[in-house]
Amino acid sequence: MRLFLIITVLFSICCKAFCQERYTVSGKLVDKGNQLPLTTVVLEIDGLDVGKSNADGTFTINWTPGEFVLVLSSPDHVPKKLPLVLTETDLELGTIYMERDITLEQADNLISLTAPDMGEEEDISVSSGLLQATRDVFLSRAAFDFGQAFFRVRGYDSKNGTVMINGVAMNGLLDGRPQWNHWGGLNDVTRNQEFSNGLQVSNYGFGGILGTSNINMLPSGLRPGTRISTSASNRTYRGRIMATHTSPNRSKGLHYTLSASRRWAGEGYMNGTNYDAYSLFGAMEYKFGPINSVALTAIGAFNKRGGSAALTQEVADLAGRKYNPYWGPLGDGAKNSRERNIAEPILMFNHYLKTGSFKLTTGVAYRFGEYARSRLGYYNAPNPDPTYYGYLPSYYINSPIGANFESAQMAREAFLREPQIQWEQLFMANGNRDPNEGAAYILYDDVVRNNHLMINTLSNMDMGEHFQMDAGLGYRQLKSDNHAKISDLLGAGFHRDMDTFSDTRNDVNGELQKYENDIFNYHYYMDAAVLEAFVQLRANYRKWEGSVSGNYTATSYQREGLFLNERFDDSYGKGEAVRFNALGAKAGLTYKLNGRHWLNVQGALIDRAPTIQNVFINPRENNQVVPHIQQENIFALDATYFLRLPALKGRVTGFYSRFMNVTDVNFFFVDSGVGSDFVQEVLTGMDHLHMGIECGLEYQVSAAVKLSGVANIGKYLYASDPFVSINFDTSGNGEEILDPGGSIDLGAAAIKDHRLAQGPQHAFALGVEYRDPKYWWVGATANYLARNYANISTISRTRSFYLDPETGAPFPEATEENVAKILEQRPMKDFYLLNLVGGKSWLVNNKYISVFISVNNLFDTLFRTGGYEQSRNGNYGQMVQDQKSGTPSFATKYWYGYGRTYFLNFAIGF
């Protein structure tokens, strides 16, 4: 707080020195095509936000005499730069025409491109969606070109980015990430975004260290008129139709926007990935006058899609990059066993109060509905996954009694002939099952029913001409109902709700026999509440600007079990409430050498509560919380040099961020040095380090030709050796239990200096764009991506890896040197991608018609976007045996990127 005061005082002193006489610059902004006035066009001078156009397209700004460039930017239009000379008199610019940006169609396919399927074992979070609004060349490349390779800006998880709709934060509380599917397919109404990169101060909140994006969905911020578009692609979906209508702009009264879209695919790029989504949007805004307005918004994005899996090298070699074991042929079509079905509509009410220097934005949003993920359950029956290790050729090659090449060959041929799930066989198995035993196979959903209330109020206050103060208060409350639900018994009479390994009941108080639509296996509520307050002060001067922000967050989580699980005493009822109180602060300073060269330094110290998924060890079965759970501490620092020459612009940023005391919970089956079991692995005291340089340059060769170059040289590391413990149930049925206490402390995992699996750490792009005056354009980018690492298994980096589970003593051959050799982390292969985009638009009878096409990965390069080491081989002896042949059964699993794909879009606007 003391620092805050000092800066405030400093700013006031500076004001005295620089404040001068001001004159107005005014004008009216009009769309060149349909002659309609342009609202909410952002006005900038020397990178400084100086205002927005009004509802009738007019604008007025106050500025000091001299030479400067006024930059006009709007989401739909080509930015316009007006070099002006202001003498000591007011300047009236008259009508200024802005040209429709024909490249904006590109954003239409962004989310479909970068929301790849999430694996069950490892979630992928790519932040590209966050970046679509930016005109920063580095971030554009990151979103549009690197995104397909799962590149993450600065190596950050997307939970470090805050996404807001009309000022209300939308990040989920379970994993902290924004869930793009909640407004997927509504591209027309999400185009009006405001993005603050990294630690940059945002108008809307304290934000995350990756950045803050506010999506303005108010009808007054959208382009009036109607737009109908239709797309064809071979990425996640095959087709899309979308229509949006926004009522004409008026300064008073009622405004509305309606939008709807549908996207579908029998099969996307990956085999068997069906896609069916429809989205509806309605917003009404009522302006009481220039000061008060209210808005009511309803967003419904319903999305059902089939998943695809990460593959081992062996499986990818056998079946190819598009291979997906999750689906199976059925009748004359296909059925995917891992579908995601998201139906979580959002209702929102906003109030805006705007006087000359004060703005108060209040929002109440309620999100409800269901997020379900389907999967096949199997009970005393063989694993239905066709890539289960026992079914693959490597099983016979890696056999402990010696390689069996004959059987390996048979397994290979059989796999190639029938590589998919055999639905009919599952039905047959259920039919042959003893009727008293219940189903051998069922299809079920892991369901999360959320009731999420978000309340937010934000004030922006201009304090004199150089200062702005923002403050906000937000409250988010989540009640989620988590359970598994039988969706199809696959011909069986009922399901017996038991754990087949320990022969114990999952729901002691419920029925043993469960039927379709019954809740089984687990059932619990998760309650979470977050109260957040922030305040920030900004100072803007001709030569420099600065900001300082602070926030306070109080978080509480509590689980309530609804099933009494026979394996755990603390499965039923409410568990302890876990509470966190966190403080954060950030500050930034920009110094402008002149209008063309700026320097900027920003830093942050932020505490934050771990997300729910890293607080509860095994929430499906008990109330256990990670012992001595701590909040994460983030330290982030970056420095940027901005260049804004008339033809050359860009920036270079160096960044250094450290995440400390990170907690992580994973689960898997492991054959460890201390025994074999299905475990929950808890990592505590983990530090991550992200550092590097990012650089983007754009050179306007001529009015039509633009060249760009972008580079990211990062290093994202584990920066500590975290402590590892494993947890398991102790209700073995005659089987050996690792420890009667249900938990074993494995000590530290030696992972310091290993690389984080956060996408390619090196990325380079060269781009060229030609924009013809006759309304067509083409662009090409050549991209090189390298230093991408698979997620490491931490349990195999603990001392337990050295132990022979048979004897409990270390393997004699497990020397430091041998272990280091077998566990060495190697990057995935680097690769080049060439992407092409192009488009053309026509103006016919006041109607815009546009065509846009993009072709990604023109040369059909095979590349991996990410992966994870399987933790099964948890002891040295087993890993050596498994790796002898070069085709391990428990090899690292990888996601493969798309080959050559296209996206084609036709649109009409009127």
Added chain:
Amino acid sequence: MKRISLTSLFIYAMALLFGGSCLKEVSLDAIRPPCKEEMEPTISMKEVKELYKDQVFQIQEELFMEGYVISSDRAGNFFGTLHFQDNRENPQHGMQLEMDLRDSHLWFPKGSRILISLKGLYLGKSGEVYKLGSALLSFGNLSVGRLPVKAVHEHLWVDCSGPFDIVPTQVQVDSIDAGMVNTLVQLENMEFVDADLGKTYADFEEETERTLQECNGEEITLLNSGYADFQAALIPEGSGFVRGALLMDNNKYRLAVRDLEDVDLSDPRCVPVPDEFTSTAIFISELADPENNTGARFVELYNAATEALDLNGWTLRRYTNANTAVSSTIDLSDMEIGPQSTLLISPNAEEFALVYGFAPDLAASTNSPADSNGDDNLELVDPFGTVVDVFGIIGEDGSGTNHEFEDGRAVRKSHIISANPIYTFEEWEIYNDTGDAGTTDLPRNAPMDFTPGQRD
């Protein structure tokens, strides 16, 4: 291009949209059973067996063989094998498939009719057991290995109309032959041997053998898995039938049940078979106390019947001198006496062999009933305690009586063909060194005055 027909543009766009999809999503209701409606074999199991010459080989022809599944891993007693025979009843042949598929009963339950596509499978034979499967090469020897899971579903098809009732072949242990291996058999009048009573079917996680016996005593091994559901169940003590797949390993037959429905031992245990018999055709035929050699003493018994007799439970008792209590006993239990044959008992087998030129049937100890000095009394007693035959009069020292054979010989007259529990002097010819009471005073010397092993 100034005038573009919007309609044509959209028609083109829509064509693009709907043309590209190559896979449609369908509902689970579209499921059809994967079993086969009609399955015609092209080769019989007998013919398949004949394909085998002398080593494991891979079948290259497009051949289809039918079989009826007789095993089941539902209860966990079978693992990694599927056993099948060539007919629902009266099978002539059986085979087994080695495989990696677990819980195979979910697709191939017992009684199902399967059609096996033989092309690509390996055929082998170990002992009398014909096996199909994959191959396993170890130390240069090719054997039949487990068929990979996905290959099992490729090679085995199931007939929709099953499963069928398989009629087990009724057999007795001693009528089992190698042709019945891998067929379903049922044995009646079975029970577990006494030594196994009180045990579980199998030890935990160990393959365990238990022994079944027919009431007539013929035995067969019951093979149980330590992973079976019924592993911890106590074996039943009664008798009844046991049904299962007949297996063979190391030339030894074994029986494996699918589950405990195959075991019905609810009847009382078998009535013990009599193994103790009495007979009046057995009697003492010669007693020897040679004057020249006490080491050459012996007792000869004779079986006058035309059938051999097991002497289980029989004893020979000696009452020394005037004793009324038994002085010594010889247990004849392990002996069998042939029809119209003798049984020779010697207290000094070595001397006996030296003197008479052959070994006695039974060697007894000195002072045993076979070592009498001629004034003692002997009784032959059957298993039920009845005195069947006697020499002398109990309580009366033989010296100077009509039952003294000191330094001599007592021999049953050759026309005597039946035992007599009352001593009757007339049945005997007696030589001694006194000649009292009608005996002959004529000491006898070995070997020339004796006839061991011969009935005059």
